[in-house]
Amino acid sequence: MAGAFYSADVLEPGADWRLLVTDRFIGAFGPATTVSTMSNLWRIAADETLGLDALVAAVPTRGVATVDAFALAAPGRTSTFVVRGRACADVSVGGRVRRVDARGSEPWYVAELAGVEAFALGPLQRSPGDLRQTQRDLPIDGGVVFGPWVGWSSAPVAPPPRSAPPPVQQPLPSFDPQDTNVLGDLGRRAASLRRHRSEQPATAPTPETEVAAAFRLGDRPPERVDAPVYVGRQPRSPRVTGGILPRLVRVESPSREVSATHIELRxxxxxxxxxxxxxxxxxxxxxxxxxxxxxxxxxxxxxxxxTLIDIGDGNVIEILAYR
Structure with a gap:
């Protein structure tokens, strides 16, 4: 039986990463990630009707709540890894460890690997090691905790030794008391993950709740916006499995006024x-x-x-009401 574990080592105050574990997803988020963001991610990760794409889409990559570093994994026969910024995933396949990092990709980098035996998620500064659990590491079945990194192994995760001291959590002075209460609530829910799967996620829409809309690009036929739409000269989207697949709309731009991936309609x-x-x-x-x-x-x-959206080189998108 596979399992997750995390390091109980204490870093300097404010340097711990936020580590999220469910039975489908494992993630490590940089020290600047707010507890409100973690609370929202927890709800989405615990909803079995939502896939990895919904979880990735809920990570703020712009604005004051930007998460500039994170690593997410969806273990399986083929495991998917999504990394951003100074985060990385050290992955063992066939007894060999390779590092997956963002490699300058924006907003993130995605890798899919088959036959994953173990992995660890955390900052780039982390030493890959052999990815095996040590006596100092603590198992985690589900929840949100603080720590320098989180690991996963296809082998059984050993219980902590009886003499192991409880992990020491560092306070976050920049968080207000309401957020701190949310953090405490997340910790209390760690042992009862399945009880919360019936909760409706606060900010992750589903196809049934999305507002119907459509768009028309120039003289092309109208298209319904029932999934994220990326428009550009050579548009790209994250290769994330599960949920609704995004749509790529390519436009001509002889003078290259239009960027490769110019806009998103969501x-x-x-x-x-x-x-x-x-x-x-x-x-x-x-x-x-x-x-x-x-x-x-x-x-x-x-x-x-x-609404008319002009992205350059005569490419104008008209927003329509879907009927």
Whole structure:
């Protein structure tokens, strides 16, 4: 039986990573990740109707709550790893350990590996070692804890020795008391993961809750937005399994005004959201009744039917009401 474990070593105050474990996903998130973000990720990870793509999409990559470093894994016959920033995954396959890191990819890097025997998620500074659990490491069945890294092995995870001291958790002075209470609640729920699977995730929409919308690019036929849509000269999307697959829409841009992956259209329970994916030449939006504005690099904006989105080189996207 496979299992997860984590290091109980204490780092300097504020340097511990946030480690998330369920029976489907394992993740390590950088020290700057807020507890509110972890609470939301916990709810999504515990919902069996949502896949890895929903969990990755819920990690903030822009704004004040940006998670600039994380590593996520979905173990299985073919295991999927998603890494961002200064995070990495050290993975053992066939007795050999390889490191999966972001390699400068934005917003993240995805790898799929078959026959994974063990792995560890954490910061790039971590030494890969042999990935085996030591007597100092503690098993974790499910929950959110603090620590320098989290590991997983296809072999049984040994219980901690009786003489092992309990892990010491460092306080987070930058978090307000309400967030600290949330953290304590997450810890108390660690032993009862399955009890919370019936909870509805707060911010992860499903196809049934998404607002119906459609778009038309130039004189092309209208297309419904029932999944994330990436538009650009050579659009790319994360190769994440499970859930709804994103759609790639390629446009012509002879003068290269349009970036490779220029914008994202994402349906949510609150409406259709437009995000400029840090494009080179920007995105101009004409919203009915409010005039014209240029999005900031990386900015997200809700859009309504009648909105026109100009991404350059004559490529104009019209938002339509889906019927």
């Amino acid at each position: 349906p949510t329970g609150q409406g259709l959201m437009l995000t400029d994916l840090e494009s080179t030449n920007g995105t101009v939006v004409r919203t009915p009744g409010t005039g014209v504005r240029r999005l900031e690099s990386g900015e997200t904006l809700p859009v309504v039917p009648g």
